[in-house]
Amino acid sequence: MKLQAVALVALLVVACNGHGSPQENETAPAPSQAAGTAGVAEPSVPAAPASAASGAAERDASAIAALDRMGTYLRGLTTFQIRGETSRDEVLDDGQSVEFGAVVDMIVQRPNRIRAEVTSDRKQRLYFGDGKTFSVWARRMNYYATIPAPPTLRELADTLADKYDLELPLVDLFYWGERKSLDEIRGASDIGPSQIDGVTCEHYAFRQEGADWQVWIQQGDYPLPRKLVIRTTTDDARPQYTATLAWNLAPSYDDTAFTFVPPKDAKRITLVEAPAPAPATTPH
Amino acid sequence: MWTWRRLVTCVAMLAVLPLAISVWAQRGSRGAARSSVSRSSSANVNRNVSRDVNANRSVNRDVDRNVNANRSVNRNIDVDRDIDVDVDRRYGVGNGCCYHPVARTAAAVTTAAVIGSMVYSLPSSCSEVSVDGVTYQQCGSTWYQPQFSGSSVTYIVVNPPR
Numbered sequence: 046m047k048l049q050a051v052a053l054v055a056l057l058v059v060a061c062n063g064h065g066s067p068q069e070n071e072t073a074p075a076p077s078q079a080a081g082t083a084g085v086a087e088p089s090v091p092a093a094p095a096s097a098a099s100g101a102a103e104r105d106a107s108a109i110a111a112l113d114r115m116g117t118y119l120r121g122l123t124t125f126q127i128r129g130e131t132s133r134d135e136v137l138d139d140g141q142s143v144e145f146g147a148v149v150d151m152i153v154q155r156p157n158r159i160r161a162e163v164t165s166d167r168k169q170r171l172y173f174g175d176g177k178t179f180s181v182w183a184r185r186m187n188y189y190a191t192i193p194a195p196p197t198l199r200e201l202a203d204t205l206a207d208k209y210d211l212e213l214p215l216v217d218l219f220y221w222g223e224r225k226s227l228d229e230i231r232g233a234s235d236i237g238p239s240q241i242d243g244v245t246c247e248h249y250a251f252r253q254e255g256a257d258w259q260v261w262i263q264q265g266d267y268p269l270p271r272k273l274v275i276r277t278t279t280d281d282a283r284p285q286y287t288a289t290l291a292w293n294l295a296p297s298y299d300d301t302a303f304t305f306v307p308p309k310d311a312k313r314i315t316l317v318e319a320p321a322p323a324p325a326t327t328p329h
Numbered sequence: 330m331w332t333w334r335r336l337v338t339c340v341a342m343l344a345v346l347p348l349a350i351s352v353w354a355q356r357g358s359r360g361a362a363r364s365s366v367s368r369s370s371s372a373n374v375n376r377n378v379s380r381d382v383n384a385n386r387s388v389n390r391d392v393d394r395n396v397n398a399n400r401s402v403n404r405n406i407d408v409d410r411d412i413d414v415d416v417d418r419r420y421g422v423g424n425g426c427c428y429h430p431v432a433r434t435a436a437a438v439t440t441a442a443v444i445g446s447m448v449y450s451l452p453s454s455c456s457e458v459s460v461d462g463v464t465y466q467q468c469g470s471t472w473y474q475p476q477f478s479g480s481s482v483t484y485i486v487v488n489p490p491r
Contacts, residue, residue: 132363133361138357188475226367253364253366286363288364315477
């Protein structure tokens with residue numbers, strides 16, 4: 046972009062100085078729009094097993110066991126509060142990655158209550174699940190949507206992703222500990238001890254289809270994930286997501302925290318069922 | 330030596346420059362890093378959304394990053410931005426809109442008001458209208474209906490409800 050602006054200015058100078066005709070310069074770099082606009086190429090990327098490149102992938106049984114233990118522990122937590130700092134790469138049409146940060150504040154009370162607030166430079170969202178309904182509220186624009194909620198958070202996460210194309214923040218927390226998530230892992234390594242925010246963790250690295258990822262699990266009796274890094278491998282730019290998590294296992298909260306009471310000037314809009322875009326709607 | 334021809338060329342190019350920059354500055358996103366390992370979520374795949382608007386580097390410097398939960402008066406959150414990706418674009422107070430003059434121009438030029446098409450952002454001069462309990466944004470003769478597409482607010486072009 047900067048280069049293009051410079052090129053334009055140069056072009057101007059040329060035009061104004063009268064050296065050569067501007068005509069011949071008009072082949073200045075065209076916007077690189079065409080290359081990327083096809084978008085949505087991800088699913089068509091051939092699925093190469095992670096092991097293909099270097100023979101059989103290491104699948105360290107102790108790393109798998111550590112992940113399993115963490116998952117089991119997480120599933121046993123009835124209430125918890127997390128403050129997560131996340132960063133996520135976004136890949137532009139031309140392949141350049143830019144990183145966006147966000148802060149997630151989340152309170153969970155199993156089996157079916159959640160309140161999460163996600164604040165980034167670009168968006169502010171609050172999610173409320175009180176066991177009966179789920180609401181998303183765009184605070185600054187003051188729009189909200191409410192749908193009926195399934196009985197558990199795990200099912201809520203499924204419904205939101207499958208039906209509404211909406212991913213709950215830190216959604217892995219509701220899936221870890223399931224057999225399926227372990228089965229998908231093709232490579233597993235124990236990298237060694239590591240300090241995260243002053244806490245001694247064990248650092249593990251995993252590979253599975255579409256992602257290389259790492260998790261830092263607190264050592265000792267509270268095997269909590271303290272940090273998560275996911276590198277998407279289906280895009281050439283290999284964008285990365287990072288979350289650093291601070292845990293509170295004895296949060297204080299009010300029951301009303303999970304129920305969304307719309308401000309009186311908030312406008313209710315629909316949460317569109319995927320796949321969006323939906324066909325034109327005619328209210329009358 | 331200046332000639333009339335050069336002068337005209339020069340002036341013409343000067344006039345085109347801001348527009349050219351505004352067009353070239355648009356860069357869409359082809360996708361984001363996935364944010365979970367348990368779901369290879371389609372939420373990470375880019376939707377096919379018109380990504381018009383946005384480019385201005387220097388027009389409006391009114392930045393208010395400190396948004397107050399108690400509804401601060403100044404809602405004009407314009408951060409210089411060259412990337413047109415998923416973002417809350419309209420923080421308007423009731424009567425709509427809010428973006429830079431340059432961006433508005435770009436939007437007016439590029440937004441195709443085809444019924445059923447979806448955009449992340451609205452053109453200029455929109456007003457929020459409620460018809461039979463449904464919220465719309467009326468922008469000239471084009472009507473948009475806001476909706477959540479995943480966690481993003483998008484606007485779909487609809488037939489005028491009245």
